Amino acid sequence: MNGLTISSxxxxxxxxxxxxxxxxxxQPALRWKLAQRNKIPLRFKxxxxxxxxxxxxxYNVTYNHRPELGGRKDVPTFLEAYFAGCEVLLKEDDFYELAMDYLARCRQMNVRYVEPFFDIQAHTRRGIPAEHVLNGYLRAQREGASKYGVRSNWIFCFLRDEPVEDGEAAYETALPWARSGHGLFHAVGLASNAYERPPMLFKKAFERAQADGLHITTHCDFxxxxxxxxxxxxIFDVQIERIDHGLDALDRDELVEGLVNRNVGLTLCPHxxxxxxxxxxxxxxxxxxxxGGVKFCINSDDPVYMHDVWIDGNMEKAYHxxxxxxxxxxQLARxxxxxxWADEAVxxxxxxxLDQVDVR
Known part of the structure; x- marks a missing residue:
C-alpha cells in the first residue's frame, strides 16, 4: 500500500x-479451496x-494497463484475471462462501453496511444456473446480517460489453430476487468493460428497472x-442516481455543476x-x-486484483x-x-x- 499502514x-x-x-x-485461499472441491484446474491461457x-x-501482476488504448498485451488484463477467478464458482455454496468471506472481512474493518455489485451473465454463460448465484448471495445477505451485523442490499449489473438484449434477459431471470420479491437486490448498474459502451445503450433497461421500483447507478470509468x-x-440523459467512479467530471465545469445541481454522488476508489x-x-x-461541493465516498472496487487494498486502505490513502x-x-463516511439505499433505520x-467519532 505504498508503504502506508492503516491508522487506528x-x-x-x-x-x-x-x-x-x-x-x-x-481471495486466493478460497479460490484454491473451491478449485480443489469442484475439481477445476487453475489456469490462465x-x-x-x-x-x-x-x-x-x-497475483503479483499489476493489472493497471488498458490494452484497448495501446497498453501492454503480454500480461493478462484486469478483466481477464477477474473472469478467470470466477471459473471456480459453480454451486450455490460457492457463491455463498464468497459473499460470507467478504462480509466477515467487513466486520473486521468496521463496515456496517454494503451494496455489492453482482451479475449472473458471467456465470450463466458458463452453464451455471442463475439460481445458484442468486440463492447463494441471498443466503449470505441474511446470514451476514445475523452473524456479522453487516447489512447489505445488492446491485444487479448488466455486463455492458455484452449485447443489451442479453442483459435484459438476465434481468428478467433475476427479477424474482429483487426488492419486491426475495429482497436480494434493490438497484441495477453497469459493470465490465466500458470501452465504446456508453450508458445510453441501456437507457430502456434502466427505465424498466425504475418502473420496477429499483434504483439506478452506472460506472463511468476513470x-x-x-x-x-x-x-x-x-447525469443528463439517463438521469442516474449515483455514478461509480466519475472522477473525470472535474475536467468539465458543466459536469461538476450537473453533479451538484442534481445531487449525484460519486463512489470513488482511490487505489x-x-x-x-x-x-x-x-x-x-x-x-x-x-x-466544488460534489458529494463522494471512498470504496475499494476489486481489492483482490488491486494489490489487496480494501476499503480501509483506500480511506487511509485518501486521509494521508x-x-x-x-x-x-x-464527512466522507457520512x-x-x-x-x-439502506432503510432509514439503518x-x-x-x-x-459517526456522531460519536472523536475528530480532535
Missing part, C-alpha cells in the same frame, strides 16, 4: 461501502497453477475513452486510480471535489495523500450513508455512530 482512526471509523464487485473479493504458491505468485460523454449521458496515476496528480482531486482532516474523513444507526 481509519481502522475504527464506522464505514459504508457502495462500490465493491463481489467477485473481486475472491497457457499458464497452469499446480500449487497454491504458484497461484499466489500470479481515464476511459469517451469518459466525459459517458458522465454527461449518465484503483493510484495504480496508474501519480500521487501529486490524483489526490488533489479529492480536495477539488470537496471545494489527500491531506484530509479527521472531520473531513467523517456521505456514504447519505448516498446509500442509516440512523450509522449516523449516530
Amino acid at each position: 482512526f481509519i481502522a475504527s471509523l464506522p464505514k459504508v461501502e457502495l462500490h465493491i464487485h463481489i467477485e473481486g473479493t475472491l 497457457s499458464q497452469e497453477y499446480h500449487t497454491y504458491e504458484e497461484l499466489l505468485e500470479s 481515464g476511459q475513452k469517451d469518459t466525459h460523454e459517458h458522465i454527461r449521458q449518465a 484503483a486510480y493510484h495504480r496508474r496515476t501519480a500521487t501529486e496528480v490524483l489526490f488533489p482531486k479529492l480536495r477539488q471535489l470537496l471545494d 495523500y489527500g491531506e484530509l482532516t479527521k472531520q473531513e474523513m467523517v 456521505n456514504a450513508v447519505d448516498m446509500c 442509516k440512523k444507526e450509522i449516523y449516530d455512530e
Whole structure:
C-alpha cells in the first residue's frame, strides 16, 4: 500500500461501502479451496497453477494497463484475471462462501453496511444456473446480517460489453430476487468493460428497472475513452442516481455543476486510480471535489486484483495523500450513508455512530 499502514482512526471509523464487485473479493485461499472441491484446474491461457504458491505468485501482476488504448498485451488484463477467478464458482455454496468471506472481512474493518455489485451473465454463460448465484448471495445477505451485523442490499449489473438484449434477459431471470420479491437486490448498474459502451445503450433497461421500483447507478470509468460523454449521458440523459467512479467530471465545469445541481454522488476508489496515476496528480482531486461541493465516498472496487487494498486502505490513502482532516474523513463516511439505499433505520444507526467519532 505504498508503504502506508492503516491508522487506528481509519481502522475504527464506522464505514459504508457502495462500490465493491463481489467477485473481486475472491481471495486466493478460497479460490484454491473451491478449485480443489469442484475439481477445476487453475489456469490462465497457457499458464497452469499446480500449487497454491504458484497461484499466489500470479497475483503479483499489476493489472493497471488498458490494452484497448495501446497498453501492454503480454500480461493478462484486469478483466481477464477477474473472469478467470470466477471459473471456480459453480454451486450455490460457492457463491455463498464468497459473499460470507467478504462480509466477515467487513466486520473486521468496521463496515456496517454494503451494496455489492453482482451479475449472473458471467456465470450463466458458463452453464451455471442463475439460481445458484442468486440463492447463494441471498443466503449470505441474511446470514451476514445475523452473524456479522453487516447489512447489505445488492446491485444487479448488466455486463455492458455484452449485447443489451442479453442483459435484459438476465434481468428478467433475476427479477424474482429483487426488492419486491426475495429482497436480494434493490438497484441495477453497469459493470465490465466500458470501452465504446456508453450508458445510453441501456437507457430502456434502466427505465424498466425504475418502473420496477429499483434504483439506478452506472460506472463511468476513470481515464476511459469517451469518459466525459459517458458522465454527461449518465447525469443528463439517463438521469442516474449515483455514478461509480466519475472522477473525470472535474475536467468539465458543466459536469461538476450537473453533479451538484442534481445531487449525484460519486463512489470513488482511490487505489484503483493510484495504480496508474501519480500521487501529486490524483489526490488533489479529492480536495477539488470537496471545494466544488460534489458529494463522494471512498470504496475499494476489486481489492483482490488491486494489490489487496480494501476499503480501509483506500480511506487511509485518501486521509494521508489527500491531506484530509479527521472531520473531513467523517464527512466522507457520512456521505456514504447519505448516498446509500439502506432503510432509514439503518442509516440512523450509522449516523449516530459517526456522531460519536472523536475528530480532535
